[in-house]
Amino acid sequence: MATFEKRSGAWRARVRKSGVDRTETFRTKAEAQAWATQLEAELASERRGEIPEHKTFGDLLERYAAEVAPNKRGGDKELLRIAATRQRDIAKVKLRDLDERHVSKWRDDRLKEVLSSSVLREWTTLSHVCTTAVRDWRWLKTNPFLVARRPAGQPARKRRPEGNELDRILHALGYSEESPPMTKTARVGAAALFAIETAMRESEIARLRWCDITGRVARVVQSKTDDEAHQGRDVPLSSEALRILSRLPRRDGDEAAACFDVPAKSIDALWRKGKAMALVDGLTFHDLRREATTRLAKKLDVLTLAKVTGHRDLRVLSRVYYAPDMGEVAERLD
Incomplete structure (x- = not known):
């Protein structure tokens, strides 16, 4: 049933029917009545399957x-x-x-x-x-x-850092082992190295807080593939990953602060800017996840690897994110 109420010179119409509760404001009562009549007719049509x-x-x-x-x-x-x-x-x-x-x-x-x-x-x-x-x-x-x-x-992407591409981008971002990454661009460089160590997505890295880290495990609270049955995942941290975190600026007592203190959109934008300055073509920040997965595949069995990366479909893991050098694979056969 529709109701109408005049407020501050305008007419507010409200329709509550079949579990629907909608309101709209109109200049005149006639406009409000016409809207309510049309909406009620539509709801009636929905009930009839029309x-x-x-x-x-x-x-x-x-x-x-x-x-x-x-x-x-x-x-x-x-x-x-x-x-x-x-x-x-x-x-x-x-x-x-x-x-x-x-x-x-x-x-x-x-x-x-x-x-x-x-x-x-x-x-x-x-x-x-x-x-x-x-x-x-x-x-x-x-x-x-x-x-x-x-x-x-x-075709599934196979791009990974080649030659000194990563070093050039890190230099363009102002990241250096000589000093802590104090600027936002330098922290994007740190995030890139952390991504290679953990296979975490840029959005997951951006949301990572100090309170999400316990010992050598980082808790990804919200993942891209989460549903009601799968909420977040735990990512083991290598010694290098812990070292990267230890170099980040951190305010005492602020455990809820983001570790890298750079939003995901800024990570992507600054990475693109650094890549252009370094004259590197085609290497996305997300490609670092493929690099990490390929490296981790040498150390972990496939089920453990899937747990770390958050893949529930092993076909996607092998087709898209695992890009081994077949020359290296051939050497392992001897």
Whole structure:
């Protein structure tokens, strides 16, 4: 049932029905009544399993952006992808007409503009939007992204630091063994070396606090692959990792402070800047995770390695993050 209340010269409408509680403010009571009537009709259609007649894919994206994405870890990236998609032709398609042909057209257009890896990330977001529409809102009968052909993925990256690339980048960042890393850029250099020792992601390193470290173990409180059954992980620290931590500036008594005191976005931005100054092409901060995994694979069995890196799918671990030098492997055969 809709209720209306006048506040400070404006009309506030509230609809509470079928477990939904929404409010909006309008200039006139007539506008508030029209909104409430339309919303109640939509809710009634949802209960009957009818696809809203006038809703477009853009409307679906707008609802998902307002109700679902803000509550998800990584929702900020979803919001960016959704905002971009709402500017494209597929956003104008009525939900009653939406099918795999529109998805295929969107896919082919995007592949002309960006790499398939970017299209796949957008695909995952948009597919979840449609799944939500099917399961929770009844705005779609089926998910067209499950019918259309997914774009082929890019070959797994194999990039690792080569030659003196890492030393050049560390120099550009101002990191030196001669003095503690006091500046933010120097601490990014320390974070890079720590990543190679631990295989931790840049976001995990950025969130690491002094209170998360006990003895020779660092507790990753929140990981990219966490779900209800898997919350965080423990990462063993080598002697070199402990040495890197010991060189960081630290305020006495502030155990909740971040060890490296650099946000994840700044780590990525400063790494890119240092890489450009060092004239190194293509080596991302995330590539250091591959370097670390390859080094750790020489010391740990595969199940222990997966525990350290946080991989639950061993196929991803071997295909993407483990990049051994086959020349070295050949020598080990003799």
